[in-house]
Amino acid sequence: MSGLRMSRRRSPLAAGWGVYLTVIVVTVVSAFPLYYTIVMASHTNAEMASDSPPLLPTTSIFDNLKKALEIAPLNHGLWNSLIVSGTVTLGTIAFCTLAGFAFAKLHFRGRNLLLGLCIGTMMVPMQMGVIPLYMMMARLGLTGHLSAVILPTLVTAFGVFFMRQYIMQAVPDELLDAAYVDGASTLQTFLHIVVPATRPAMAVLGMLTFLTTWNDFFWPILALNSQNPTVQVAFQSLATGYAPQQSIIMAGTLYGTVPVLIAFAFLGKHIVGGIMQGAVKG
Protein backbone atom coordinates (compact mmCIF):
# COMPACT_ATOMS: atom_id res chain seq x y z
CA MET A 1 0.00 0.00 0.00
CA SER A 2 2.72 2.42 0.88
CA GLY A 3 5.27 0.96 -1.52
CA LEU A 4 5.65 4.22 -3.38
CA ARG A 5 6.19 6.34 -0.34
CA MET A 6 8.74 3.89 0.98
CA SER A 7 10.69 3.60 -2.25
CA ARG A 8 11.26 7.34 -2.28
CA ARG A 9 12.92 7.07 1.12
CA ARG A 10 15.05 4.11 0.10
CA SER A 11 18.77 4.32 0.38
CA PRO A 12 20.19 5.14 -3.05
CA LEU A 13 23.09 2.75 -2.50
CA ALA A 14 22.93 0.27 -5.37
CA ALA A 15 23.59 -3.34 -4.46
CA GLY A 16 26.93 -4.72 -5.62
CA TRP A 17 27.52 -8.34 -6.66
CA GLY A 18 28.42 -9.27 -3.08
CA VAL A 19 25.00 -8.17 -1.85
CA TYR A 20 23.24 -10.04 -4.66
CA LEU A 21 25.25 -13.17 -4.01
CA THR A 22 24.50 -13.14 -0.27
CA VAL A 23 20.79 -12.43 -0.78
CA ILE A 24 20.56 -15.26 -3.33
CA VAL A 25 22.36 -17.69 -1.00
CA VAL A 26 20.07 -16.73 1.90
CA THR A 27 16.98 -17.17 -0.29
CA VAL A 28 18.15 -20.59 -1.51
CA VAL A 29 18.94 -21.79 2.02
CA SER A 30 15.57 -20.56 3.24
CA ALA A 31 13.68 -22.21 0.36
CA PHE A 32 15.66 -25.46 0.57
CA PRO A 33 13.54 -27.28 3.21
CA LEU A 34 10.41 -26.75 1.10
CA TYR A 35 12.13 -27.94 -2.07
CA TYR A 36 13.69 -30.90 -0.32
CA THR A 37 10.26 -31.94 0.95
CA ILE A 38 9.36 -32.65 -2.67
CA VAL A 39 12.51 -34.79 -2.99
CA MET A 40 11.86 -36.62 0.28
CA ALA A 41 8.26 -37.24 -0.76
CA SER A 42 9.41 -39.22 -3.76
CA HIS A 43 12.10 -41.49 -2.29
CA THR A 44 12.06 -44.46 0.08
CA ASN A 45 13.91 -44.50 3.39
CA ALA A 46 16.59 -46.74 1.86
CA GLU A 47 17.17 -44.30 -0.99
CA MET A 48 17.41 -41.38 1.43
CA ALA A 49 19.95 -43.25 3.59
CA SER A 50 22.30 -43.97 0.68
CA ASP A 51 25.77 -42.43 0.51
CA SER A 52 24.67 -39.88 -2.08
CA PRO A 53 21.10 -38.89 -1.22
CA PRO A 54 18.86 -37.93 -4.16
CA LEU A 55 18.44 -34.25 -5.02
CA LEU A 56 15.63 -34.49 -7.57
CA PRO A 57 11.99 -35.56 -7.22
CA THR A 58 10.45 -38.46 -9.12
CA THR A 59 6.90 -39.37 -10.14
CA SER A 60 6.56 -41.89 -7.30
CA ILE A 61 5.48 -38.84 -5.27
CA PHE A 62 1.94 -39.43 -6.59
CA ASP A 63 1.80 -43.00 -5.31
CA ASN A 64 3.03 -41.81 -1.93
CA LEU A 65 0.41 -39.10 -1.89
CA LYS A 66 -2.30 -41.67 -2.54
CA LYS A 67 -1.08 -43.69 0.47
CA ALA A 68 -0.89 -40.55 2.63
CA LEU A 69 -4.51 -39.72 1.82
CA GLU A 70 -5.50 -43.20 3.02
CA ILE A 71 -3.70 -42.71 6.35
CA ALA A 72 -4.64 -39.14 7.28
CA PRO A 73 -7.90 -37.21 6.72
CA LEU A 74 -6.13 -34.50 4.70
CA ASN A 75 -8.99 -33.59 2.35
CA HIS A 76 -11.39 -33.34 5.25
CA GLY A 77 -8.77 -31.21 7.04
CA LEU A 78 -8.29 -28.87 4.08
CA TRP A 79 -12.03 -28.38 3.75
CA ASN A 80 -12.41 -27.71 7.50
CA SER A 81 -9.46 -25.30 7.46
CA LEU A 82 -11.10 -23.40 4.60
CA ILE A 83 -14.37 -23.10 6.56
CA VAL A 84 -12.64 -22.07 9.79
CA SER A 85 -10.22 -19.60 8.22
CA GLY A 86 -12.88 -18.13 5.92
CA THR A 87 -15.38 -17.57 8.74
CA VAL A 88 -12.78 -16.16 11.11
CA THR A 89 -11.46 -13.83 8.40
CA LEU A 90 -14.91 -12.45 7.58
CA GLY A 91 -15.75 -12.08 11.27
CA THR A 92 -12.48 -10.36 12.08
CA ILE A 93 -12.82 -7.91 9.20
CA ALA A 94 -16.41 -7.04 10.10
CA PHE A 95 -16.09 -6.76 13.89
CA CYS A 96 -12.67 -5.13 13.91
CA THR A 97 -13.62 -2.55 11.27
CA LEU A 98 -16.74 -1.62 13.26
CA ALA A 99 -14.79 -1.29 16.49
CA GLY A 100 -11.83 0.39 14.78
CA PHE A 101 -14.20 2.99 13.30
CA ALA A 102 -15.79 3.69 16.67
CA PHE A 103 -12.38 4.09 18.34
CA ALA A 104 -11.12 6.32 15.55
CA LYS A 105 -14.08 8.58 14.86
CA LEU A 106 -16.90 8.28 17.40
CA HIS A 107 -16.90 9.94 20.78
CA PHE A 108 -18.36 8.01 23.66
CA ARG A 109 -17.76 7.74 27.35
CA GLY A 110 -15.06 5.25 28.33
CA ARG A 111 -13.60 5.16 24.83
CA ASN A 112 -9.98 5.53 25.92
CA LEU A 113 -10.45 3.02 28.72
CA LEU A 114 -11.84 0.40 26.35
CA LEU A 115 -9.15 1.11 23.78
CA GLY A 116 -6.48 0.78 26.45
CA LEU A 117 -7.98 -2.54 27.53
CA CYS A 118 -7.87 -3.72 23.94
CA ILE A 119 -4.25 -2.67 23.31
CA GLY A 120 -3.02 -3.72 26.75
CA THR A 121 -4.15 -7.30 26.25
CA MET A 122 -2.72 -7.60 22.74
CA MET A 123 0.33 -9.39 24.11
CA VAL A 124 -1.44 -11.83 26.45
CA PRO A 125 -0.83 -15.31 25.06
CA MET A 126 -3.66 -17.66 24.17
CA GLN A 127 -2.23 -20.25 26.57
CA MET A 128 -3.37 -18.11 29.49
CA GLY A 129 -6.99 -18.99 28.88
CA VAL A 130 -7.10 -22.39 27.24
CA ILE A 131 -8.11 -24.41 30.30
CA PRO A 132 -11.29 -22.47 31.19
CA LEU A 133 -11.94 -22.14 27.46
CA TYR A 134 -11.71 -25.90 27.03
CA MET A 135 -14.01 -26.45 30.00
CA MET A 136 -16.44 -23.91 28.56
CA MET A 137 -16.48 -25.68 25.20
CA ALA A 138 -16.92 -29.06 26.89
CA ARG A 139 -19.85 -27.68 28.88
CA LEU A 140 -21.42 -26.29 25.70
CA GLY A 141 -20.80 -29.63 24.01
CA LEU A 142 -18.75 -27.96 21.30
CA THR A 143 -15.45 -29.85 21.57
CA GLY A 144 -14.82 -31.62 18.31
CA HIS A 145 -16.94 -29.08 16.44
CA LEU A 146 -15.48 -26.39 14.19
CA SER A 147 -17.35 -23.70 16.11
CA ALA A 148 -15.11 -24.44 19.12
CA VAL A 149 -12.19 -23.21 17.01
CA ILE A 150 -14.03 -20.39 15.25
CA LEU A 151 -15.65 -18.64 18.23
CA PRO A 152 -12.55 -17.76 20.32
CA THR A 153 -10.57 -16.54 17.30
CA LEU A 154 -13.39 -14.52 15.77
CA VAL A 155 -11.89 -11.18 16.84
CA THR A 156 -8.37 -9.97 17.55
CA ALA A 157 -7.23 -6.93 19.48
CA PHE A 158 -4.56 -6.46 16.83
CA GLY A 159 -7.28 -6.18 14.17
CA VAL A 160 -9.06 -3.41 16.06
CA PHE A 161 -5.83 -1.49 16.55
CA PHE A 162 -4.81 -1.96 12.91
CA MET A 163 -8.17 -0.73 11.57
CA ARG A 164 -8.30 2.19 13.98
CA GLN A 165 -4.87 3.43 12.86
CA TYR A 166 -5.85 3.16 9.22
CA ILE A 167 -9.26 4.82 9.59
CA MET A 168 -7.76 7.73 11.54
CA GLN A 169 -5.47 8.48 8.59
CA ALA A 170 -7.63 7.52 5.64
CA VAL A 171 -10.97 9.08 6.58
CA PRO A 172 -10.88 12.86 7.12
CA ASP A 173 -13.21 14.24 9.81
CA GLU A 174 -14.54 16.83 7.37
CA LEU A 175 -15.95 14.10 5.16
CA LEU A 176 -17.88 12.56 8.05
CA ASP A 177 -19.11 15.97 9.22
CA ALA A 178 -20.34 16.73 5.73
CA ALA A 179 -22.24 13.45 5.64
CA TYR A 180 -23.86 14.23 8.99
CA VAL A 181 -24.86 17.69 7.75
CA ASP A 182 -26.47 16.01 4.76
CA GLY A 183 -28.55 14.03 7.23
CA ALA A 184 -26.77 10.69 6.97
CA SER A 185 -26.98 8.38 9.97
CA THR A 186 -23.85 6.93 11.53
CA LEU A 187 -24.59 3.60 9.90
CA GLN A 188 -25.00 5.17 6.47
CA THR A 189 -21.79 7.14 6.96
CA PHE A 190 -20.02 3.96 7.95
CA LEU A 191 -21.29 1.94 5.02
CA HIS A 192 -20.93 4.59 2.31
CA ILE A 193 -17.83 6.51 3.36
CA VAL A 194 -15.74 4.54 5.85
CA VAL A 195 -16.03 1.07 4.32
CA PRO A 196 -15.05 2.10 0.76
CA ALA A 197 -12.13 4.18 2.06
CA THR A 198 -10.93 1.32 4.26
CA ARG A 199 -10.97 -1.48 1.70
CA PRO A 200 -7.17 -1.77 1.26
CA ALA A 201 -6.64 -2.16 5.02
CA MET A 202 -9.48 -4.70 5.22
CA ALA A 203 -7.80 -6.73 2.48
CA VAL A 204 -4.45 -6.74 4.30
CA LEU A 205 -6.05 -7.60 7.65
CA GLY A 206 -8.03 -10.34 5.91
CA MET A 207 -4.94 -11.93 4.37
CA LEU A 208 -2.97 -11.80 7.62
CA THR A 209 -5.91 -13.22 9.57
CA PHE A 210 -6.51 -16.00 7.05
CA LEU A 211 -2.86 -17.05 7.12
CA THR A 212 -2.63 -16.97 10.93
CA THR A 213 -5.86 -18.91 11.36
CA TRP A 214 -4.94 -21.43 8.69
CA ASN A 215 -1.61 -22.12 10.41
CA ASP A 216 -2.96 -22.09 13.96
CA PHE A 217 -2.10 -25.27 15.83
CA PHE A 218 -2.33 -24.88 19.60
CA TRP A 219 -6.06 -24.37 20.12
CA PRO A 220 -7.29 -26.59 17.24
CA ILE A 221 -5.25 -29.54 18.56
CA LEU A 222 -7.02 -29.15 21.93
CA ALA A 223 -10.51 -28.45 20.66
CA LEU A 224 -10.65 -30.85 17.72
CA ASN A 225 -9.70 -34.48 17.07
CA SER A 226 -8.72 -36.60 14.10
CA GLN A 227 -12.37 -37.35 13.32
CA ASN A 228 -13.00 -33.71 12.46
CA PRO A 229 -9.60 -32.01 12.06
CA THR A 230 -8.25 -28.87 10.50
CA VAL A 231 -5.38 -29.60 8.15
CA GLN A 232 -2.84 -28.80 10.90
CA VAL A 233 -4.46 -31.36 13.20
CA ALA A 234 -4.48 -33.86 10.33
CA PHE A 235 -0.69 -33.39 9.99
CA GLN A 236 -0.31 -34.69 13.52
CA SER A 237 -2.16 -37.91 12.80
CA LEU A 238 -0.04 -38.22 9.69
CA ALA A 239 3.25 -37.82 11.54
CA THR A 240 2.39 -39.95 14.55
CA GLY A 241 0.31 -42.52 12.67
CA TYR A 242 1.46 -45.68 11.02
CA ALA A 243 3.18 -44.37 7.91
CA PRO A 244 5.80 -46.99 7.03
CA GLN A 245 7.91 -44.55 5.00
CA GLN A 246 8.91 -40.93 5.54
CA SER A 247 8.08 -40.35 1.85
CA ILE A 248 4.37 -40.85 2.64
CA ILE A 249 4.48 -38.37 5.53
CA MET A 250 6.27 -35.84 3.34
CA ALA A 251 3.85 -36.29 0.43
CA GLY A 252 0.92 -35.67 2.77
CA THR A 253 2.56 -32.64 4.36
CA LEU A 254 3.26 -31.21 0.94
CA TYR A 255 -0.34 -31.81 -0.16
CA GLY A 256 -1.69 -29.93 2.86
CA THR A 257 0.79 -27.06 2.50
CA VAL A 258 0.86 -26.37 -1.23
CA PRO A 259 -2.57 -24.65 -1.47
CA VAL A 260 -1.62 -21.94 0.99
CA LEU A 261 1.86 -21.56 -0.55
CA ILE A 262 0.35 -21.03 -4.01
CA ALA A 263 -2.02 -18.41 -2.63
CA PHE A 264 0.94 -16.84 -0.86
CA ALA A 265 2.98 -16.69 -4.08
CA PHE A 266 0.21 -14.53 -5.62
CA LEU A 267 -0.73 -12.41 -2.61
CA GLY A 268 2.64 -12.42 -0.85
CA LYS A 269 3.59 -8.87 -1.75
CA HIS A 270 0.44 -7.51 -0.07
CA ILE A 271 1.20 -9.54 3.05
CA VAL A 272 4.78 -8.22 2.98
CA GLY A 273 3.35 -4.71 2.73
CA GLY A 274 0.97 -5.35 5.62
CA ILE A 275 3.70 -6.68 7.91
CA MET A 276 6.03 -3.78 7.09
CA GLN A 277 3.28 -1.24 7.61
CA GLY A 278 2.27 -2.77 10.91
CA ALA A 279 5.92 -2.59 11.99
CA VAL A 280 6.27 1.13 11.35
CA LYS A 281 3.04 1.90 13.18
CA GLY A 282 3.59 -0.49 16.04
Place this chain on the structure above:
Amino acid sequence: MAVSIDRVAPTPSDGRRKFRLPGRRTGYAYVAPFFIVFFAFSLYPWIDTAWVSLHDVRLTTYDQQTWIGLENYQNLMTNKFFWNAFKNTITIGVISTVPQLCMALGIAHLLNYRIRGRTFFRVALLMPYATSLAAATVIFVELFDKNTGIINWGLQSLFHLPPIDWQGSKWPSQVAVSSIVIWRWTGYNALIYLAGMQSIDYSLYEAASIDGASRWRQFLHVTLPGLRPVILFTIVVSTIGATQLFGEPLLYDPTGQPNGGSSNQYQTLGLLMYQQGWTYDRLGLASATAWTMFVIIVIAVLINLGFARRRAARS
Protein backbone atom coordinates in the same frame (compact mmCIF):
# COMPACT_ATOMS: atom_id res chain seq x y z
CA MET B 1 -20.01 10.23 -2.87
CA ALA B 2 -21.02 13.73 -3.76
CA VAL B 3 -20.83 15.30 -0.35
CA SER B 4 -19.83 18.92 -0.41
CA ILE B 5 -17.39 19.89 2.27
CA ASP B 6 -17.79 23.65 1.86
CA ARG B 7 -21.24 23.57 3.44
CA VAL B 8 -19.64 22.98 6.82
CA ALA B 9 -16.84 25.38 6.19
CA PRO B 10 -18.39 28.61 7.56
CA THR B 11 -18.68 27.22 11.09
CA PRO B 12 -16.14 24.44 11.32
CA SER B 13 -15.76 24.19 15.06
CA ASP B 14 -19.47 24.52 15.72
CA GLY B 15 -20.37 22.03 13.07
CA ARG B 16 -17.85 19.57 14.36
CA ARG B 17 -19.17 19.53 17.87
CA LYS B 18 -22.78 19.46 16.83
CA PHE B 19 -22.68 16.82 14.15
CA ARG B 20 -20.46 14.42 16.03
CA LEU B 21 -23.27 13.97 18.53
CA PRO B 22 -24.70 10.88 16.85
CA GLY B 23 -21.52 9.06 17.88
CA ARG B 24 -22.26 9.43 21.54
CA ARG B 25 -24.59 6.52 21.95
CA THR B 26 -23.94 4.52 18.80
CA GLY B 27 -20.26 4.17 19.73
CA TYR B 28 -21.13 1.35 22.10
CA ALA B 29 -23.10 -0.45 19.42
CA TYR B 30 -20.06 -0.43 17.13
CA VAL B 31 -17.63 -1.83 19.70
CA ALA B 32 -20.16 -4.26 21.18
CA PRO B 33 -19.67 -7.22 18.79
CA PHE B 34 -15.92 -7.11 19.35
CA PHE B 35 -16.12 -6.79 23.11
CA ILE B 36 -18.78 -9.47 23.58
CA VAL B 37 -16.62 -12.06 21.82
CA PHE B 38 -13.47 -10.68 23.44
CA PHE B 39 -14.88 -10.84 26.96
CA ALA B 40 -16.45 -14.27 26.57
CA PHE B 41 -13.55 -16.08 24.94
CA SER B 42 -10.42 -14.15 25.99
CA LEU B 43 -10.77 -11.93 29.02
CA TYR B 44 -13.02 -14.17 31.08
CA PRO B 45 -10.90 -17.34 30.50
CA TRP B 46 -7.70 -15.47 31.39
CA ILE B 47 -9.11 -14.46 34.74
CA ASP B 48 -10.79 -17.80 35.33
CA THR B 49 -7.42 -19.53 34.85
CA ALA B 50 -6.27 -17.89 38.09
CA TRP B 51 -9.36 -19.18 39.91
CA VAL B 52 -8.99 -22.71 38.53
CA SER B 53 -5.30 -22.73 39.53
CA LEU B 54 -6.37 -22.54 43.19
CA HIS B 55 -8.47 -25.70 42.87
CA ASP B 56 -8.15 -29.39 42.25
CA VAL B 57 -10.03 -29.85 38.97
CA ARG B 58 -10.48 -32.96 36.85
CA LEU B 59 -11.71 -32.97 33.31
CA THR B 60 -14.23 -35.69 34.06
CA THR B 61 -15.75 -33.86 37.02
CA TYR B 62 -15.01 -30.22 36.33
CA ASP B 63 -18.13 -29.07 38.16
CA GLN B 64 -16.77 -30.35 41.49
CA GLN B 65 -13.79 -28.11 42.11
CA THR B 66 -12.04 -28.49 45.44
CA TRP B 67 -10.39 -25.38 46.89
CA ILE B 68 -6.77 -26.16 47.70
CA GLY B 69 -5.28 -22.68 47.93
CA LEU B 70 -1.73 -22.37 46.68
CA GLU B 71 -1.05 -26.11 46.73
CA ASN B 72 -0.70 -26.31 42.95
CA TYR B 73 1.94 -23.58 43.00
CA GLN B 74 3.81 -25.28 45.85
CA ASN B 75 3.66 -28.48 43.87
CA LEU B 76 5.24 -26.73 40.87
CA MET B 77 8.04 -25.14 42.87
CA THR B 78 9.14 -28.52 44.21
CA ASN B 79 8.56 -30.41 40.96
CA LYS B 80 11.66 -31.46 39.02
CA PHE B 81 9.65 -31.64 35.77
CA PHE B 82 8.68 -28.00 36.17
CA TRP B 83 12.29 -26.89 36.67
CA ASN B 84 13.47 -29.06 33.81
CA ALA B 85 10.86 -27.50 31.51
CA PHE B 86 11.72 -24.05 32.85
CA LYS B 87 15.40 -24.48 31.98
CA ASN B 88 14.61 -25.99 28.58
CA THR B 89 12.30 -23.10 27.76
CA ILE B 90 15.06 -20.61 28.55
CA THR B 91 17.81 -22.42 26.65
CA ILE B 92 15.65 -23.13 23.59
CA GLY B 93 14.42 -19.52 23.79
CA VAL B 94 17.97 -18.16 23.71
CA ILE B 95 19.18 -20.58 21.01
CA SER B 96 16.23 -19.72 18.80
CA THR B 97 15.92 -15.98 19.39
CA VAL B 98 19.46 -14.59 19.47
CA PRO B 99 20.77 -15.99 16.15
CA GLN B 100 17.39 -15.37 14.55
CA LEU B 101 17.28 -11.65 15.31
CA CYS B 102 20.97 -11.15 14.42
CA MET B 103 20.47 -12.84 11.05
CA ALA B 104 17.27 -10.89 10.46
CA LEU B 105 19.17 -7.66 11.04
CA GLY B 106 21.84 -8.68 8.53
CA ILE B 107 19.27 -9.72 5.92
CA ALA B 108 17.32 -6.48 6.38
CA HIS B 109 20.54 -4.53 5.86
CA LEU B 110 21.09 -6.34 2.54
CA LEU B 111 17.50 -5.85 1.40
CA ASN B 112 17.83 -2.16 2.15
CA TYR B 113 20.22 -1.73 -0.80
CA ARG B 114 18.70 -0.69 -4.12
CA ILE B 115 18.20 -4.19 -5.42
CA ARG B 116 16.55 -5.68 -8.51
CA GLY B 117 13.70 -8.07 -7.84
CA ARG B 118 13.24 -6.80 -4.31
CA THR B 119 9.58 -7.90 -4.18
CA PHE B 120 10.60 -11.39 -5.23
CA PHE B 121 13.25 -11.66 -2.51
CA ARG B 122 10.91 -10.33 0.16
CA VAL B 123 8.14 -12.76 -0.73
CA ALA B 124 10.60 -15.66 -1.05
CA LEU B 125 12.09 -14.93 2.37
CA LEU B 126 8.59 -14.89 3.87
CA MET B 127 7.71 -18.35 2.48
CA PRO B 128 8.79 -20.13 5.70
CA TYR B 129 6.45 -17.84 7.66
CA ALA B 130 3.59 -18.88 5.38
CA THR B 131 4.40 -22.55 6.07
CA SER B 132 2.55 -23.77 9.14
CA LEU B 133 4.56 -24.78 12.18
CA ALA B 134 3.01 -28.25 11.98
CA ALA B 135 4.20 -28.77 8.41
CA ALA B 136 7.60 -27.20 9.13
CA THR B 137 8.17 -29.43 12.15
CA VAL B 138 7.17 -32.60 10.33
CA ILE B 139 9.61 -31.63 7.54
CA PHE B 140 12.45 -30.81 9.94
CA VAL B 141 12.03 -34.12 11.77
CA GLU B 142 13.02 -35.83 8.52
CA LEU B 143 15.82 -33.35 7.71
CA PHE B 144 17.31 -34.08 11.14
CA ASP B 145 16.76 -37.84 11.03
CA LYS B 146 19.84 -39.62 12.33
CA ASN B 147 20.06 -42.15 9.49
CA THR B 148 18.16 -40.73 6.52
CA GLY B 149 18.37 -36.98 7.12
CA ILE B 150 20.21 -34.66 4.76
CA ILE B 151 21.74 -32.69 7.62
CA ASN B 152 23.76 -35.59 9.01
CA TRP B 153 24.71 -36.50 5.45
CA GLY B 154 25.97 -32.95 4.84
CA LEU B 155 27.92 -32.82 8.12
CA GLN B 156 29.46 -36.18 7.36
CA SER B 157 30.53 -35.41 3.81
CA LEU B 158 31.75 -31.87 4.56
CA PHE B 159 33.35 -32.27 7.99
CA HIS B 160 33.57 -36.07 8.36
CA LEU B 161 31.46 -35.88 11.54
CA PRO B 162 29.90 -39.06 12.93
CA PRO B 163 26.08 -39.10 12.72
CA ILE B 164 24.55 -36.82 15.38
CA ASP B 165 21.54 -38.03 17.35
CA TRP B 166 19.28 -35.00 16.85
CA GLN B 167 16.48 -36.72 18.82
CA GLY B 168 18.04 -38.41 21.83
CA SER B 169 20.87 -36.09 22.84
CA LYS B 170 19.96 -33.01 24.80
CA TRP B 171 21.73 -30.13 23.07
CA PRO B 172 21.40 -31.39 19.49
CA SER B 173 17.66 -31.90 20.01
CA GLN B 174 17.28 -28.38 21.44
CA VAL B 175 19.23 -26.96 18.50
CA ALA B 176 16.98 -28.88 16.08
CA VAL B 177 13.79 -27.60 17.72
CA SER B 178 15.22 -24.06 17.74
CA SER B 179 16.13 -24.29 14.08
CA ILE B 180 12.44 -24.74 13.20
CA VAL B 181 11.64 -21.48 14.98
CA ILE B 182 14.61 -19.75 13.35
CA TRP B 183 13.62 -20.96 9.90
CA ARG B 184 10.02 -19.79 10.21
CA TRP B 185 10.59 -16.38 11.78
CA THR B 186 13.87 -14.93 10.46
CA GLY B 187 12.36 -13.57 7.23
CA TYR B 188 9.42 -12.05 9.10
CA ASN B 189 11.67 -10.19 11.52
CA ALA B 190 13.94 -9.12 8.63
CA LEU B 191 10.94 -7.39 7.02
CA ILE B 192 10.13 -5.60 10.26
CA TYR B 193 13.73 -4.38 10.54
CA LEU B 194 13.67 -3.37 6.87
CA ALA B 195 10.56 -1.26 7.47
CA GLY B 196 12.34 0.36 10.40
CA MET B 197 15.47 1.05 8.33
CA GLN B 198 13.42 2.69 5.59
CA SER B 199 11.88 5.09 8.03
CA ILE B 200 15.30 6.39 9.11
CA ASP B 201 15.92 9.84 7.67
CA TYR B 202 18.45 9.45 4.88
CA SER B 203 20.07 12.81 5.57
CA LEU B 204 21.54 11.27 8.75
CA TYR B 205 23.57 8.89 6.56
CA GLU B 206 24.65 11.75 4.31
CA ALA B 207 25.81 13.75 7.30
CA ALA B 208 27.67 10.73 8.68
CA SER B 209 29.43 10.05 5.40
CA ILE B 210 30.45 13.72 5.08
CA ASP B 211 31.99 13.34 8.54
CA GLY B 212 33.98 10.44 7.10
CA ALA B 213 32.16 7.60 8.89
CA SER B 214 32.70 4.20 7.30
CA ARG B 215 29.74 1.98 6.28
CA TRP B 216 30.21 -0.08 9.42
CA ARG B 217 30.27 2.99 11.66
CA GLN B 218 27.18 4.31 9.88
CA PHE B 219 25.46 1.00 10.65
CA LEU B 220 26.52 1.22 14.31
CA HIS B 221 25.78 4.89 14.90
CA VAL B 222 22.87 5.65 12.56
CA THR B 223 21.07 2.41 11.72
CA LEU B 224 21.13 0.68 15.10
CA PRO B 225 20.02 3.70 17.17
CA GLY B 226 17.30 4.43 14.62
CA LEU B 227 16.08 0.85 14.89
CA ARG B 228 16.08 0.72 18.69
CA PRO B 229 12.28 0.79 19.15
CA VAL B 230 11.78 -1.78 16.39
CA ILE B 231 14.47 -4.07 17.82
CA LEU B 232 12.88 -3.81 21.25
CA PHE B 233 9.50 -4.67 19.73
CA THR B 234 10.88 -7.82 18.05
CA ILE B 235 12.70 -8.89 21.23
CA VAL B 236 9.52 -8.56 23.27
CA VAL B 237 7.42 -10.45 20.71
CA SER B 238 10.08 -13.19 20.38
CA THR B 239 10.34 -13.51 24.17
CA ILE B 240 6.59 -14.00 24.44
CA GLY B 241 6.65 -16.52 21.61
CA ALA B 242 9.61 -18.42 23.08
CA THR B 243 8.01 -18.66 26.54
CA GLN B 244 4.92 -20.35 25.16
CA LEU B 245 6.72 -22.60 22.67
CA PHE B 246 4.52 -25.66 22.22
CA GLY B 247 3.82 -27.01 18.75
CA GLU B 248 7.41 -27.51 17.63
CA PRO B 249 8.52 -29.66 20.60
CA LEU B 250 5.20 -31.57 20.56
CA LEU B 251 5.47 -32.59 16.91
CA TYR B 252 9.24 -33.04 17.01
CA ASP B 253 8.74 -36.01 19.34
CA PRO B 254 8.06 -39.03 17.08
CA THR B 255 5.79 -40.63 19.69
CA GLY B 256 3.33 -37.74 19.45
CA GLN B 257 3.27 -37.51 23.25
CA PRO B 258 3.97 -34.25 25.10
CA ASN B 259 7.10 -35.64 26.78
CA GLY B 260 9.56 -33.54 24.83
CA GLY B 261 11.82 -36.49 24.06
CA SER B 262 12.46 -39.78 25.84
CA SER B 263 14.07 -38.06 28.86
CA ASN B 264 12.16 -34.75 28.59
CA GLN B 265 15.29 -33.22 27.04
CA TYR B 266 13.28 -30.67 25.06
CA GLN B 267 10.06 -30.46 27.07
CA THR B 268 9.02 -26.81 27.36
CA LEU B 269 6.64 -25.18 29.83
CA GLY B 270 3.92 -25.05 27.19
CA LEU B 271 4.30 -28.77 26.62
CA LEU B 272 4.36 -29.49 30.38
CA MET B 273 1.12 -27.57 30.81
CA TYR B 274 -0.50 -29.63 28.07
CA GLN B 275 0.75 -32.84 29.66
CA GLN B 276 -0.50 -31.88 33.12
CA GLY B 277 -3.91 -30.89 31.80
CA TRP B 278 -4.67 -33.37 29.07
CA THR B 279 -2.49 -36.41 29.78
CA TYR B 280 -2.64 -36.44 33.59
CA ASP B 281 -6.05 -34.73 33.95
CA ARG B 282 -4.76 -32.15 36.44
CA LEU B 283 -6.40 -28.97 35.14
CA GLY B 284 -5.74 -26.98 38.32
CA LEU B 285 -2.03 -27.74 38.17
CA ALA B 286 -1.96 -26.91 34.45
CA SER B 287 -3.64 -23.57 35.21
CA ALA B 288 -0.99 -22.84 37.81
CA THR B 289 1.65 -23.51 35.13
CA ALA B 290 -0.18 -21.17 32.74
CA TRP B 291 -0.17 -18.35 35.29
CA THR B 292 3.46 -19.00 36.16
CA MET B 293 4.30 -18.75 32.45
CA PHE B 294 2.49 -15.44 32.29
CA VAL B 295 4.47 -14.13 35.26
CA ILE B 296 7.69 -15.31 33.57
CA ILE B 297 6.69 -13.45 30.40
CA VAL B 298 6.00 -10.26 32.34
CA ILE B 299 9.34 -10.52 34.16
CA ALA B 300 11.23 -11.26 30.92
CA VAL B 301 9.61 -8.31 29.16
CA LEU B 302 10.38 -6.01 32.10
CA ILE B 303 14.03 -7.14 32.04
CA ASN B 304 14.18 -6.37 28.31
CA LEU B 305 12.64 -2.93 28.85
CA GLY B 306 15.04 -2.29 31.71
CA PHE B 307 18.04 -3.10 29.53
CA ALA B 308 16.67 -0.89 26.76
CA ARG B 309 16.20 2.02 29.14
CA ARG B 310 19.71 1.68 30.55
CA ARG B 311 21.22 1.55 27.07
CA ALA B 312 19.17 4.56 26.01
CA ALA B 313 20.32 6.46 29.10
CA ARG B 314 23.97 5.67 28.38
CA SER B 315 24.00 6.97 24.80
